[in-house]
Each structure stands twice: as C-alpha cells, then as structure tokens.
Amino acid sequence: MADIAELKQHLWSKMASSPFVMAGLVDSPRHHIPLTAQLDADQVDTLFFFAAKDNRLAPGGRAMVHFVAKGHDYFACLDGDIRIDNDFAQIDKLWNKHVEAWFPGGKDDPNLALLRFDIDSAELWEADMSLGGLARMLFGGKLKGSEEGSHAVVDSTAT
Template sequence: MADNAQLKKDLWAKMADSPFAMVGLTDGGHSIPLTAQLDEDQVDTLFFFVGKDNRLAKGGPAMAQFVSKGHDYFACMAGNARIDNDFAQIEKLWNPQVEAWFPGGKNDPNLALLRFDIDSAELWETDMSVTGKLKMLFGGTIKSSESGSHAVVGTTAES
C-alpha cells in the first residue's frame, strides 16, 4: 500500500504518460475530454489549450477526472478553472499536437489557455498484491490491504 507522497508522485508520472482528462465546470454541465499540459514548475495546476468558444472558457469551480493508460490509477481533482493567456506560459507549453488544433499558431484568434488550479484531490491506485490477485481470480474476499491505495489530499505536490 503506497503512502500519500507516493500516490502524488505516481499521479504526475501517470499523467505525463497519458495526459488525457475529463474536465467540467461544476455548474451542472457535462465534462469534456481535454489534453493536459503539465508544467513541473506549477504545483497543483493543469493547463489545457481550448478555443475561446469552448464552454469551459467562462471558468469557475471545476472538476477533472483522470484514468491512467493502464487503468491502474484514478484521480478526481476539484478546483477552479480560468483563462490565463500569459504568453510566456503559452510559449512554454506549446507543442506540435497543440498546433494541429490551432492552425493560426500561438496567435490564433480562438486560442485560449485554460488554467485549472487544484484545491483538493482524491487518488486511487490499484497496486493489488499477488494474494489479492489470486483471491480475485478464484472469487475470494479481498482485504483492503491487498487491493491498492487511496488518499484524499489537499495538494498534489509530491513533497
């Protein structure tokens, strides 16, 4: 069973490997899939390039859900979304995949950088033990110590 620090470290490693999340404002609208841009210098922050006409561009309280590529790590993050068109940050995060969505480049008139500041998160990692896997295979009862790790955290900073 991993500790909170390891769960936080794993979150950022898993997101770097597969940066896709479902993000939505908590005003009742549905979440949409977005590609997170990670900046290791910005703790508790995810960035997303969106169109100015995107329904998330109005900002406000938001939630982001993440499932790792291997389906062994899950995160639900609560926070606040807002447009932050700091050109230095856009420069830092810009990449060829983003450019494919914004043909006008960094000066595309529809380009907006959505900043999602994380206030809290709930993290789960399924690091099931060999005993737990055998019990699952043969229909036995799995103890929580055999199934994985879970934490509710106020920060996703690794330290």
C-alpha cells in the same frame, strides 16, 4: 500500500505518460469533456489545457477534473478553479506539435485560449494489489482489506 507522498508522485508520473482527462464546471448542467492536460513541472497543483475561446470551460469557475491512468490502476478526482490565462510566456512554454494541429493560426490563433486549472484538493486511488490479491480477484475470491490499494484525500498534489 503506497503512502500519500508516493500517491502524489504517481499521479504526476501517470499523467505525464497519459495526460487525458475529463473536465467540467461544477455548477453547469453540461457534461464533462475530454481534454489533454499540459503539465508544467514549475507549476505546482496546476494543469493547463489549450482550448477554443468558446469552449464550455472558458467562462471559468469551480471545476472538476477526472483522470484514469492508461493501465486502469490509478484514479484521481481533482477539484479546483479554472480560468483563461493567456500568458504568452506560458503558451510558448507548453506549445507543441499536437496543439498546433488544433490551432492552424499557431500561438497567435484568434480562437486560442489557454485554460489554467488550479487544484484545491484531490482524491487519489491506486490499485497496488499483491499477486495473491490479483489471483483471488481472477478466481472469484474475496480480497483482504490490505489488498485493495491506496487511497487519500489531499489538499495539495505537490510531492
């Protein structure tokens, strides 16, 4: 069972290897949408997303971001505020070939918006099951409480 510091560290390493999330505004009736998170090691508790200026998240406000790791062994629900933050230095720092494919006008594309999501709290789950627990699960046995994995609700994802 991982401790809270490990859970937080695992969040960032899992997101670095598969930065795909679902995000939506809390008070909106519209569905959440898939986005690729841009991670900046210098910005604690912050995710960035390149999006179009007319993206449904562009109006900003309270938002939720949901993450499932590529191996389906880690899950996170992140709560915070999202807003457009077109700081050119940050755009330049995060810019990459994948983003460029979506914005043919480059960093100066008139439709480009850099969304900043500041995390206020998070709920984290990690399935760190033992071999015995995996065998019981495969063959229909009952899991012990100590084999269910790790879980925490945190005010900061900083490690």
